Amino acid sequence: MSAHSSRPAHGHRPGVLAVTQRGPPATALRRSTTASCSLLLSLACSFLPALACSPTVDVEQPIAFVHKIHVAEEEIPCTDCHIGAEEADHATIPLGEDCADCHEDGNGENGENAEEARLVEMLASGEPIPWKRVHKLREHVRFSHRRHVVAGQILCERCHGEVAERELPFSRPNISFNRELGMERCVACHLESGNPRAGIDCALCHR
Amino acid sequence: MAKELSGSELKTRRWGMAVDLDRCTGCGACVAACKVENNIPESSPEEAQMGRVLRWIRVARREEPEGDRASVSLYPALCYHCGNAPCTLVCPVHATYKGIDGLVGQIYARCIGCRYCMAACPYTVKVFNWSEPRWQPELRAHTNPEVSLRYRGVVEKCTFCSHRLQRARDDAAVEGRDVREEDYQPACVEVCPAKALTFGDLDDDHSGAATARRSPRGYQLLEELGTDPAIVYLNRRERRV
Amino acid sequence: MSESRRSPADRDEPLYRPIEHTGAGFYLTAALLMAVVLFGVYQYVNQFRLGLGVTGMNQPVTWGFYIINFVFFIGISHAGTLISAILRLNQAEWRRPITRMAEVITAIVLLIGGLHPLLDLGRPDRMLNIFKWGRLQSPLLWDVMCITAYFAASTVYLYVPMIPDIAKLRDRGTRPRWLYDFLSWRWKGTPRQRQVLNRAMNILMVLVIPVAVSVHTVISYIFAMTLTAGWHSTIFGPYFVVGAIYSGIGALLVIMIVFRKVYRFERYLKLVHFANLSKLLLVMSIIWFYLTFSEYLTGFFGREPAELAVMMFKLSGPYAVPFWLMVLLNFVLPVAILSRKRTRTIPSILVVSIGVVVGMWLERLIIVVPSLAVPYVDFPSHPYWPSLTEISLFAAAVALFWLGFMVFAKFFPLISIWEIEEGREVAIEEASSRIAGYLPDEPDTPVPEGTGRAER
């Protein structure tokens, strides 16, 4: 009885129903789809900078330094040039004096080449070599090379990849490194390393 | 060397402090030391007027009237690194948390600035960067590189100079031993002219802090709240802070 | 009889009018409110750029207007869904013209209230950390959960009973057609559909009540879970819920009276509705006072120094004025005016309910600020005065609320049409039969029907 009485007085026009199935809901769909996809994208964007800790464009290094020659062939240990690695937080880039030890007279062990000539004149000029820094960490991260290299006994390659094979200087952080430069990588390594000191306490790395 | 050291050998500590109020003269040297060590910028006079001074440790003054006079006491107040820290319970993003060796950490990069931890802290020791800190360019260049410069909108607090603990741990690890007490002293303790502050491992019964804690003069601030602060005050007199 | 001959549609014309005719007044008000909102937005952009320094908050008083308003608005939100659910549940027939408005209030206010914690963030740009690294241990996240759930439930609870009305609008061919087509969900009022609808409504109203209660309980937990003197209290859960319902009814009454006037709903919202609601208000006011009293008595009797310090700060200290004003508006005034039938007129009810809303806002202020301003330890306390930013954002929030309500009124009927019709058609018999059911049975003189008819 109640159901009967409360049925819409003028029964609905089929036309309206038809309309219902065609366009308009689609419009609604489009709008919401557009909205949601843009929302997703913008979310993605807002997460990106978390990973972006390094320059995303290639930088031009002053000299085409070949790690391969120095590390693989001459077997110079990394820490001879990157003096900070064992002593301090930052493994530094040699500014010239260290290069001069071998190169000041211009005849490096494997003969003359153009790059070395440029190096020599740079050294002669007395200016430090304008290396461009490519591996950067955000300010709130404190990464101590000493802690990892000396205390943790971790090999450079583990993080920096096969540097010994490189023909060219780093024009951007080497990919394997950069992709995982986010916290996830550190945490993963810290969790799997058996070292009791390598916990996941935030204060270990964050200042 | 560090390789040999297994987890069992690595001692877990409970770093704590004893403040001898019979020695403390409220000179404020600890405050200055903290400011220098932890890159705490000076507030502008206007901010100070509004009560927005950034301080990780402050010298509080308590006055208990005795007729026309008062028994005044001055005591340094800093983060108490509670064993059962109310602030860490309420943080929504794991920005303040119970860290290694019982230190209560504060991660500025994570903090969203809801200031819930400040509201929850019964000791009112957390401070907030209400606006972008202004640094004299001359002085900004000479800040301590081991501590980050904070920015607008995050909560900060005393960390017991945990960066010094990090250094000490590194050195210990390199030498393949445990951290000794003398390796790690916060700036305020190091500088105190009256030698009123003693810092050490509360779990180690022989440490200065632990013995102080056992002393009959010793008591904790607001112990009735059960927060188990890692800082114990020593006071010979009846008056308490 | 003469009534029933008129088709229900045009009998309820006044309910459609707001949707189909829009006067200049609407645009004027909307523009005005919009201006306020925009100013608020501007102020917020400022705050986003410069940090919370632009507010009046300071070292001991780390929470101010934003949190106060957050609690306040979420409180208001209990107007709706809870009340309408309760009324529906125990089949209070006079609910029919009220429920819709109540539910709308809930939906809108929840949106606004839920925004406030974000205003309060020191780094809104890191808001996503809550989702990325959230800790469910923090009462703040309980809030996020509860409020989302409550919002979901109450919007559904607003939408589902609205389907028949939307269908009506669709059938009238009101524009925008696609909207009504889309939302009416092919409602034709078949018995099956009605049955589905009723069942869904029953489920929802049972679901909504605990959720609503949980929401404000959890909000009270934000404070009660800390050790802060004046906050650390077990009574806070019920206290907040009661306060919320109280302020909700107040707000509901204000809205009803205003829109009754604006849209000429006198025929629908009669004095009896207000009378009943105001009785409810009176009851809540008394319960509220009871809880307040016991809250303060325990603190006072215990003589716990910190507790006492906070209390004195409220009773006789800098916050004495708001405190006693609160007592006046929340207890003295309502009891004085609403308890007598003679004074229970619509204007006086309006006054009282506005008073209640203001008073409840003051209560939130009284709860949030003094406990922070009087910490346990010796800390140089600084007076808290809201800055222009905070005030204008509060104004913007209120304006947004009215705006939202107005806009809603432009698309959907503020009074549930089909429920009114249902009321007209079935409720009377239903109610009378129900009442008959309550009454004792006649002394059984077995009268065989046949004979009975024979006697006639």
Place this chain on the structure above:
Amino acid sequence: MMYRLFIDTWAFATGVLLFIGWLMMVAIRWQDAFNWTLAISLVMTPVYLTVAGTLTYVFIGLRRGASEEETRP
């Protein structure tokens, strides 16, 4: 097309549930108050499910109801 709202509802519900799940993962990963996380999620999950379920019930029911009447003579 008609199921858009329906889809959204479930998207919302599942979204929230995923969120809760993620939070539990975080709690486990950082060894931080897992018990709380578990408790809260146990409380919250059914609520969302009920809401979503009810709405589904309504949508399906209404559609069925509508079609039923159309098939009626």
Place this chain on the structure above:
Amino acid sequence: MNISRRRFLRLLSGAGVTISAHDWLFPRLEAYANERLAYGDLRGPGFTSFSRSVCRDCPNHCSLAMRKVDELPVGLRGTPWHPASLGALCVAGQSQMQALFDPDRLERPLQRPDAGAAAQAVEWDEGIQVLDERLRGLLSSGEGEKIAVVDGRTPSLGTRLLESWVRSIPGARYIPLRIEHALDRLVRQFLGGGAGGRLRFDLARAGTLLLVGSEILEHDGSPVTQMRTHGDRRENPLLSHAPTLYLGARQSPTAVQADYWIPCQPGREHEILLALAEALSKEHPQRDSILPEYARWISDALDPVGFARRYSLESVARRNRLDVEELEAAVRALRRFHPAVTLPGPGILRRPNGFSDAFAGLALNLWTDGFREEGGLSWGRDPLTDLTQELGLGPPGEADPASLSNILDPLFEIQRSPVDVLICVEANLVHELPGQDQIARALSHIPFVASFSTHEDETSRLSHVTVPTLIDLESWDLPSAAWGSPEASLQVQRPALVPVVEGRAVEDVVLGLASAGVAGPGFSPGAENWKDTVKAAVELIVERREGDLVDADGRRTLESASASAAVRSLVSGRSVWVAPSEPGARAEESEAGAEAVGGRGVRPERPPRLTDLAPNQLWLIPFDTPAVQRGRVLNRPMMMEISGMTHGLAWESWVEIHPVDARPRRIVTGDRVKIRGPRAEISTRAIVTRGVTPSVVAAPVGFGHEAFGSVAAGRGANPLKLPFAVLDKRTGAPAWGPVPVFLLKA
């Protein structure tokens, strides 16, 4: 589902908008991330190194270690091997970096056509040339007495060099502006002892301590040492019950740490001290011979009986609103724990009648064998003395305490200036002496004023030439040992870094002048430039016992047998004391002045009496705190923020009022109040506290700079505007005095 073109386009546009938004957003976030890097592109390895220097903010001369990371100074720390500080540093010491890198520092000399005129920066030689000409002129005309040099620095080889340079010029006056010297001088009259000697006081071994206006834990002498030894004393089982008493009007941090605080009205200390002496001397054999001395010289012309009556504990207690039990307790303590030392501090010397208070304080030691080698007050020689003699700088002369007032007093009454050239070396007379406006006016009458200072301060504003000086961290010196620390040793102050500003040390300027002939006969410094002079001195030290120059000679213990002789030796002689309150006094006073000053007497100042207060008038007592140091360190933001910390204030000065006085004036903590004195009116914040005696307003000295860098200028109020400019003739101390003031809510 089929995708219509319109819909596709919409999707595309939507995505486009978002991506472009992202392109706009991302670089900015990237930049944000990069500019947050701690260092520039090539960061150093982070090697830490330390370079040492000495902090000269107070006579304790703690040694500093400047911490450098990759040669970039990042902070200061104490050095644990410093005998006095043991690695501790006080507030001021730690803020030195801020002074170092203060952008407002002077880099080049400033020259003014006349006092107060706009300054223009000149080249170094140019600036010194002006000074050179002036001095040369006076030297040639043989008017050396027209040259006066005021030295505000703590004692060191540098000050000694300056002093001997000045003294080499016949008649020229060298005036050290150091309150410690006033006390030294007083004690010297008691204990004898050679010139340049130091009062030595071994807190660690003293019995009962009665501190009279002596803030041993704050700034008198060496806070850093005193604080520690005070703590040790507390823990020393022998002394743990020996009480510390504090007699003063304000409950300073020292008083907070003391066991008893005996509050007394400012300027009434001597009454209480005499009462204690009277009570203590009861069974002393010499009582009858000495009391008359007291009676005659200190207080009033009373016979012993009258003296005993007047200074009985009861009457004094009554007059000072104390209860007798307190005083009796004090007497008991002083009897019981020996040596019981009464230490009159600079706090009371900075009074018009400070002499009487200080005298009474010292005299009290006669009864409690407070003059003892171990633990008591004793006399030690400054280790620098011998050294400087060997360096050919001559013996340190005895500074005439009255000399500064002799210069300034005539100028107050606009007279001809007694000097033509006044050189202020790191002495900000205008700001640090009472009666700012008077001093300023006085300076403006001096034909030529030169000031050496790191910043352009109030004094250099009134000087014709302002010569920049170096911060301690940048300069060489040989600071002398700490006041009262027995184990003090000489230490070398090296530059911890290359000077931040291109500047010269004061000594280099002096040596330059000397080598140019601007010096008296007999001025023969070791070397041509300052650095070599210090080096020579250091070599001398090394010859001696590895620099440990503590020298116990020259101490003289004072047996109580010769007490009366001591009193006589004290009160007879040059400085004649007459109770200034007596009507006959002023006449004698002026005579006394006549011989001392030559010409005129000092402005009569009567010791304050409670009765002097008009209704609802209060005593203003300016006090000195280590965080303010009479304003010398307020150019450092940190000090501005810390100085008022315990009262919850920052960047502000304050006054402390007792509730009894605050209530009728409706003043609550934090209110702004006006303080109207006889000479001026200042406005600052009020702190209502029971830490001061009723009817007393205590205000910190040092705030309210008008110059001295942008940080210090215009912050707070300087209470020294209120009192009259009085420099006590006997102690040479600026009489800050208690000033009767009106206090009202602003």
